[in-house]
Amino acid sequence: MADKAVRAAAAQGSPASLPLSELPVRGRVDCTGFIESVTYQPANEQAHFSAIVVDRIAHKGDAGPLTRLRVIWLGRRKVPGIEPGTVLRLEGMVTPRDGMPTMFNPRYEILSRQEHQ
Numbered sequence: 456m457a458d459k460a461v462r463a464a465a466a467q468g469s470p471a472s473l474p475l476s477e478l479p480v481r482g483r484v485d486c487t488g489f490i491e492s493v494t495y496q497p498a499n500e501q502a503h504f505s506a507i508v509v510d511r512i513a514h515k516g517d518a519g520p521l522t523r524l525r526v527i528w529l530g531r532r533k534v535p536g537i538e539p540g541t542v543l544r545l546e547g548m549v550t551p552r553d554g555m556p557t558m559f560n561p562r563y564e565i566l567s568r569q570e571h572q
Contacts, residue, residue, distance in 0.1 A: 475510040475522040504528045525557040542566040
């Protein structure tokens with residue numbers, strides 16, 4: 456169901472919205488994805504908050520690899536609304552970092568969230 460939310464959100468995005476699988480190595484992009492995980496930093500480390508965004512939810516038996524984008528907000532320990540299960544539209548500069556496409560301090564729009572039980 457969340458995969459449908461990602462596809463629907465991408466369709467509603469701007470015409471320039473790229474699938475994560477088509478991100479350039481460097482450059483400004485507008486893309487949509489699903490938050491797979493978030494990382495919180497300890498209080499004794501420099502403040503930043505990061506999330507891994509994927510193009511789809513991995514299901515048992517999936518054949519293809521997931522495309523991942525690391526998103527980092529500097530100077531923050533948490534970003535309201537950013538949690539696993541959220542579909543986001545992101546806009547910012549992509550650059551490679553530690554072998555993964557990375558976006559720092561992007562503009563973002565929360566498109567949908569999973570309901571908590």
